[in-house]
Structures are given as C-alpha cells and as structure tokens.
Amino acid sequence: MYLPEVRTSFRVTVGNRVVLSGFPGQNKQTTFPSAQGQSFTFIAKDQIQIKIEVSNFHHKEGGLPNAPIFGTAEAIQNYILAESTMDITLTGALFMFGLYHFILFFYRNKQREAFYFGFFCLVFALRLPFVGSKTIYAIFPNIPWELVIYIEYASVFVLGILFLWFVDGLFPRFIETKLIRYFSAFVQFILVYGLIIKPEFYTEFEVVFQVLGVVFAVFLGIRLYQMVVKGLPDSHIFFLGYLILFFGFVYDVFLAYTGEGESSLSQIAVFLFFGVQSTIVTLRTTRTFHKKVLLKEEFETINEQFILTNRFYAKFIPRDFLTHLGKESIEEVTLGDSSEREMTVLFADIWEYWDIIYSIPLENRILFTNSYLGRIGPCVRKNNGFIDKYIGSAVMALFDGGIQNSIKAAEDIQWELESYNERRRGFGYLPLHAGIGIHSGDTMLGILGEEERLESTVISDTVNLASRIQGLTKKYNAKILVSLTSLMLHEDLDTIPYRILDFVRVKGKQETVMIAEVLIPGIDSISDQKIAFREQFEAAIFDYERADFVSALKGFREVHSNNPDDIAAQIYIERCEYYQSAGVGEDWDGVSAWEK
Template sequence: MFLHIRKSAVLIIFCLCSMCSTHVGQSQNPVASAGILDLSVWSWDQGTVLMDGEWTLDGAPWEVPSTKGFHGAPMGHGTYQLKIKLPENSSDLALLSPLVGTAFSLSVDGQTIAKEGVVSHSPDTGTPSYRPRIILLPTAGKTEINLAIEASNWDDQFGGIYYSLTLGTLEQIQTIRTQAVIWEAFLFGAIFLMGLYHCGSFFFRSQNRAPLWFGLFCLMISFRSTLYSETLFLEIFPNVSWYFVIRGVYATMALALVSFAAFVDRLYPQFSFRPATFLTVFGGISYAVINLVAPIVWTTTLLVPFQLLLLSFGVYSLITVGRALFHKEPGAGLFVGGTLLFLLTVLLDIIKSHFFWDLPSLVNVGTFIFLLAQSLVVARLFANAFATSEMHSAALEKVNSSLERFIPREVLGLLNKKSITEIALGDFTEMRMTVFFLDIRNFTGLSESMSPKENFKFINSFLKLFGPIIRDHNGFVDKYLGDGIMALFPGPPDESLAAAIAMRHALREYNDGRVRGGYQAVEFGIGIHTGPLMLGTIGENRRMDSTVISDTVNAASRLEGLTKKYSVDVLVSGATIENLEHPEVFYTKFIAEETVKGKLKPIEVFLLTHDSKN
C-alpha cells in the first residue's frame, strides 16, 4: 500500500513542478490602486499585464476580480472604472475580456467599443450573454485612458467581473487567446476520445460496467468543457442563447457526478456502500432535470446543496478507494493519486482567488490528469481481465487438447461441431465409411511373460507405432481395444488399404528391433470393410462417449477374426474392393465367401496379398 502512496506522491510533485515551471522568472505584475493602474514604466516586452487590484465600482473602491458581484450581491447593476497610465509607444493595445456576468458594455474615454448581451437596471429588460473576446483599445497617441465597464446580472449566481482581465499588445493577446482555445480544444478532444474508447470497450465486453460509466463521465466532462471557460461551443454556434449554455453547464456537471458515482460503485463493488451511490445518483439526476426544465433561478438556489452533495461524494469515494488501496486492489493507487492531484489544483485556485497569489490556473490541467489517471485505472482493469481471459483460454485449450485424445477432432467435424463443448448427448450423423480393425496376435501368451508395467509399456509402444500411420492416411482412431485398434476412414477405401500396407512395413522394422533385443516377434490381423454407418454420442449426461453403430462394424471385426482362420494378416471385404477408386494399384486375391452374424447374405473375402503395385 505504501508503495502505491509513494508513487502517487511522486506523480503529484512531478505534475505540479511541470505546471508551475512556466511561471518561474516572470516579471512582477503591476497592481491597480485607488482606481489607477500605472503602467508608465512598463515595457510590453516584459509581457502582458493582469488588470487586477483596486478599481472603483459606482465610485466606491472595489477589488477586481471579485466573486462578490455588485457591492456584495451577485445580482444587480454597476459600473467598474479604471484609469490606465500607458507607457510610451502603446499603440495597438488589446484587452482580453473573460466571462463577465452576465452582460456588459465597455467604453474608453466615454466611447463605447464593445458590448456583450444587453445591460439593464432591472431584470425585465436585460439579456444575458457572455463569452471570452479580444477587444482592440483606441490608445494611439495617448498616455492614459479611462476604462469603464458597465455590467449587470439578473440570472446567474456570479455577477460582475470575477476573472482577471489581461492587457497587452494585440499580438500578445491573440497568442494568449489562441493558446487557450487550442488547450481547450485539446482537452475536449482527449477527454471525448477517452469517453468513446471506454464506452466502446463496454459494448465489446459488457460483463463489467465500470468502463461504460467512466466513458459517460468523460463525455459529460468533455461536453461541459466546451460550454465554459473559452466557450468553444459558442464559437461554433454563436447564436445559441445564454440560457441554453448555462443549463448545459450545470446539467452536464450533475450527470458527470451520476456517472462517476456509478463508476466507483462498479470499479470496487466489494468496498462500496450502495445506499450512498443511490443517494448520489438520485441527487445528481434530480439536479440535472431541474436545470433542464425548471426556471433558471432554481439552478442558483439549489447550487449550494448540490455542491455539498458533490463534496460529500468526493470524501466517500476517497474512503472507498482508500479501502481498496489498503487491500491492494489493482489501480487504487492511481485513483488516489489522480484524485489528490485534482483536489490540490482546486485548492490552489481557491487560494489564488482569495489571496491573489501569483499562481497558475491549474484546475483544467488537474482535471485532465485526474481523468487520465482514472482512464489508466480502467485500462489496467481491462488488461487484468484480458490476462485472466488469456490464462483461462490457454487452460481451456489445454483441456480441449487433452479431451481430443478421448474424442477425436475428426468426430467433431463429422458432427458439424467446432468445439467439444458443443457436443450433446444423442448427436449423430449417417454416412458411408471404411471400418478398420487391427488386433495383436497371441497377446494373451505374450502378456503372461510380462509384468503389468511391461504389459502397458508394450501395448502403448505398439499402438504408438500404428496411430500416426492411420492419421497419415486421413483416418482416425475411434477406439483402442486393449490389444487392438478400431479406426475409421471417411475418404475413399484406397486410404485404408494403403495404411494396412504401411503397417506391414512398420511391423517388419518393429520386429527387427525386438528380435535383436531378444524378444519374440509380434504379428497382427487386420479386417477392412466399407458400408453405411451411424456415428454419434451415447451414454448419459455425466458420462458419454462417441461410437459407431452399424453392421459394417460387425463385418470388419469378423474379417479381422478370419485372419486367424486363414493364417493371413490383412483381409478386405468385396464391398471395399468394389468401392476402390484405383483398384489397379493393389494386389488382392479372393479367399472365400463368409457369412457374418446378423447378415443373411455372405460377404466376399479378399486377401491383400502384398505391397501395392506402386
């Protein structure tokens, strides 16, 4: 557990150092005092200026930026004023105006140069609207200007100037704005793709819903990022009303909480407290619905209770994941590290806004790293699941390979099955095949001179010799019969005769070795018959086997038994000879007609005299 905590701490320190490094070495920013911002000794080569400090609001001193709205009330009307003493050569200056709540009119030396929304002294006549914008200031040939911003707010919980305004050359301001837009676009694209990826992962593997909820959470956060800060949504749809945007901001925030609550619950279900999840989900959905359908004032009224719910769930999620970390659950360290980093960036922004420290705005960066950390948690979850699946797949493949030694793969193919798990009791097929019986001659006499261990060793070495020959000739072993083999050849009967000839060669070499070792030579008898049969599964639910049912089997077995009567090694039925595709290849000799048990008509018996003509 402590190793995970150390890793998380290193991640936090590294990220903060990286984010704050860009602010090291910046010049001291001038501060407005008594309604005057003195830039007379400032050089624009030093950079832009944040117009923070003491302005006047309706003639009274007022700190800008401020979340206190208009004289302490979030809603109302007022005029902010600031005298700016300019340095020499201050032509082509521009102002980067952030969100001003919720309507403003900006004038320089009494001349109105920019408007956003409709400013009013009462709620009935105003029109809210806000978006960041670049405002070109008429400063050519001037040493000072009087800036006035008339603002009003009758709809939002924040009014007036609550973000810093930035002054600089037009090129500098355009660069800042462009960088901000690029960052917001990158943030949206990265988080949106995270969401699509994890939602897609769920649809392809729906057993675990944690990726789905995290994907929806990412999508909500990405949509919200286009409605706030740089308001990229308004760059694409400039005529959308302020009410649509503000409802979207709070609705997506509420739905993001719902998705994240479900994500934590599904990520660590064994450590989560389900009633807390239900309460959070219910509260989030309720607030989202209120934002979408109720009057906008309800959003403001219920924002504080919703923020308390959000804070409560944040504490609950840390406790839940802390328990998972204690139990060494995979990904818990990343979760805690990302969450702590996000909370730290929020804390730094609160300190910055209340104490006006020269700190970078890190909430967006913290949000991105937080989401990236959670994405890695889900990725690790999938990686572990994939590794487990691979392990189970390998084990299953090993089991299937072992089972194939009991139920041949060829049987699966003949029954039109792809896996042994698809086989059911009673599956069968009817077709024409060649049945091949092989038996060791005088096995009883041989076994009497061997120990049980030697018996098994002898049988396995003998059968091991002939099994591959059967497979090489497109047949397969259906059963081992103690001291013999029953094999099936689905193809032309020529393959069974070729296999019998190959076995003659193999037996000669096998016997040469036995004789040299001082052992008795071994003989076999083979019976081959072709005809219709049924191949299927028999038994009961707990134990079944594949088998062949047909008179063809009985005939082949009878022919193998006749090899003893006629003192020969390979006997073939007339039916097999008739079905040969290339009978001219084999030497055969008619022996007799024999009646097989269960058949009235005798069958013709032929001797496969010696090797084929080829």
C-alpha cells in the same frame, strides 16, 4: 489607457477624444448595454482630465468592477494581448481535453466519466470567451449583451450538474443518484427561465447563487473527503485536484474583496484541475485497457487449454468421428447422436498376444501393448482413417475414403510390424504376427452410454463381419484378408496381388461371403511364393467348389510342394482328402460354415 468591462455601459472622455462601450443613457430606454472593454491612446501632459460616465439599468451591480489600467501604448497592448492569449490558450486546451475524452468514450462507451468530463471541458471552453477579458467581442463585436450575461450565468449551473455526473461516473452511487437527478431538473428549469426573464431580474439573485455555490462546494468537498477515507480508487487524486480548484478561486475572491487587484491563480488552478481529472480518466482507461489485455491473455490461455482439452478428448472420441456426426467439437456431442453411412472397417490383432502377455511381468504388459499399438495408429491416420476403439491388442479402424485407403493402411501396418520385429529380434524377443480383416458396408455411427459416461461406437453387420474375417487370418496364416465384394471396389485392383481364399457362410445368415487374401510382395518368402502360384491356387479353389476333388487335390499339392508354409493349401489338401473318401451330397456348394 485600458478600461475593462463596466456594468453596463460607459463613455470615456479625454480632452476631445471620446470612447464608448455600449451607449450610456439617462434611463433604460436610452441605454444600450455592453460588456466589451476598451483601450485608447492619448498624449500624456502635466495635467489631464479623464471623464468616465457609467450607466446601469440592466444589472444588479453597477460601476467599475476593476480600476482602469494606465501605461504606455506598448505596455497596454501587451497586457491586452497577454490576457487574450491566456483565454485562447485555456479555451483551446480545454477544447482538446474535451475532444480527447469524447474519443475515449467513443471507443469505450461504458466509461461514463469520460463522456461527462469531456462535456464539462467543452462547456468550460465555451464559457471562457464570455468571462474575464470577454474575448468573444473580438470574434463577434455586435453580440447581444443579454446573450453574453446569460451564457456567463447559465454555464455555471451546467458545469455544476456535469461535475456531479462526472463524480458519479468516477465513483458510482457514492453521491445519491436521485439527488443528482433532482438537481439536474432544477438546472433545466433555471436555464429555461433565464431565457424568459431579463438579466436585471435574475442578477438580483446573484448572492443567492453564490451561497448555493458555497454550500454545493462544501458538500462536495465533504463527500470527496469521505471517499478518500474509505480508500476508493483514485479518490485521493480527485480530492487533490478539487482542493487546487477550490483554493485558487478562494484566493482570487479574497483579492477582489480586499481591493488588492487580480491574479491569474484561478485560471492556473482551473488548468491544473483539468489536468488532474484528465489524469484520473486516462489512468482508468489505461487500467481498463490493461485489464482487457490481461483478459485477452487469460482468454487465449483458456482457449489454448480448451483446444488442448479438445485434442485430449479427441483421443477418446476421434475428430473424424465427430465430423461424421456433423459436430464441430466434443461439447456438441449428446447421448443418442448418430449417423448412417457406408464405411470400411479394419480389424487388426496380434496372434501371439495372450501367449506373450502371460509370459511377461504384470507391470510390463501395458508397456508392451502400447509399444505395439503406437505403431498401428500412424499407419491408419496417414491413410485417411481413424481408430474407433482398442479391444485389448485388437484395433478397430474406420475409413471413409474407399477400400484402397484401408488396403494401403493394412500393408503399412504389416511393413511397420516387420520393422518392429527386426528390433525385437535384436533384443532376443519373439517376433509378432498380426492378422488384418477388412470389410466395407453400411454402418451406424453413434454415441452410446448414459449421461455421465459416453462412448463412441459403430453398430452394424459390417463391423461383425470384419471382425470375423480377421479371426480367419490366424487359421490360414494370412496377413490381410478382405471380403471379395469389398476388394472389387478398389480403384486400382490390377495393382493389388491377391488370391481368392474361401467361401464362408455366417451362422444365422444365408449370404455367402467370398474371402480374398491380399498379398504383399517382398515382405517375406512365403508371400512371394503365394504370389507366384496364385493362379494354380485359385484354379484348385474353383475345382474344389465344383466338387472335383481329384483335380483340386492335384493343384493344392503342387502349390504346397513349392511353398510348404502355405497353410491354406494344406487345409484344402486335408479337406479334399476327406470329401474324396466321405463323399458329398447333392446340395454341395463348397461353402464353409462359419460357426463363430
């Protein structure tokens, strides 16, 4: 025989055997309440007398809520085991549901519904051992009856308020938040008040609580249906779960009131309800994760576009220029940014550019220019320089690593141009000749313009002088000219074939600039001859500076006779012949005036 919970204590007598749950007495003082069910085995006879004594001084309802269950010992034990297994399984499942949703909330704390649903699951898991078959007694046989009843009643209120907050998390502001807060305050009051008063008092209001529960369930059902009508995301799934829970409990209540026995439909409904709601939270988490993946991909796409944009803008404002300004990206550049530093400036230009430009169709002029410039840029960059600007066919490049990088870049440009000319000759085009001027000194790098149009630039006498030196290349038919003061800074000067070419003074300034011609072995026969006779040429230069025009003229004529294409030697022959006949004053210093 198995006798489930009796309110609030009982004594069963079968023959000489007595089984107690609590201790039934004649009054409240002699009664000890308990909600623990009891089972026992007895030998069946043709006639047997079973006496059940019940006392109740602690609960609104008394007597036997459920009829005793009779059967074989094995059948009764299997029944109790099945009930306990069901409770433990549901408790464990709900606990795992709760833990899972707490983990979801931990990784995404903005997902409030995961927190409230996880809390809801844990409270429900805590409630299950205190209701139904009261499996809590298997763990704590001496647990106070008052605590069991308090948790049974209090958990209903806690579950109700957690469910409302869960709905608010899923569908924000669809249920008035202020109303939920008021209800939360009421529940807190009930919980505290229930600890103060006795169960026999607050169980008197059980019908009131049931009516409030029905009103609560109907109100919530109406609001959920309105959410479905409005087409809120996941509202139809949520409403389905709510209907399963609602009708499961209604069916069990109906069976209880009609006396047709119990069913496990309510427990199955609870489990299905939790499964449905967990599905909603999981779907939202999955959508959120998918959205994060899409946002990540979108961010990566935007970032790639940003990088490409930066690279594109870097073609207008070089990355090295930004580095010298102390900027990480072009977005940081503002009007007026500047930096003062010592740099080497290289100017390169084609001597025949304008003659060629005017001889080709208009639509081919840009193509021709870019074809040439496209060969200059790589030579500059691979020698640690960067191009600051293009001025027609002219290129202005900057170097921060010493004069040797600019010299090497100039040599590479001339070799690249030589290769380009071989291709041009194959198509019957005239060869190109480029002159390169180099000078080192202090420079001011900065951003000029106005807010809607910015441009990087370099302002200094160094730039001006490098440009003027480049302008002399065509006059002297020199491939590379460099100021001698800059050339002397070369780390391996002994490896560079060069010759001193001229002493010039810029208009408006007193300083004399010595110009040297850097020679490239093997690039053409003219350069090789210049290298072979550079000592004679420089000796004649110094004779010229001392106004020893007879000796200078002899030296220049010797150089020119061996290399008739040495234009510089021809120029100095003409100068010597002129000054030899015209004479010079006492202030003669051999310096040429630079009028441009």
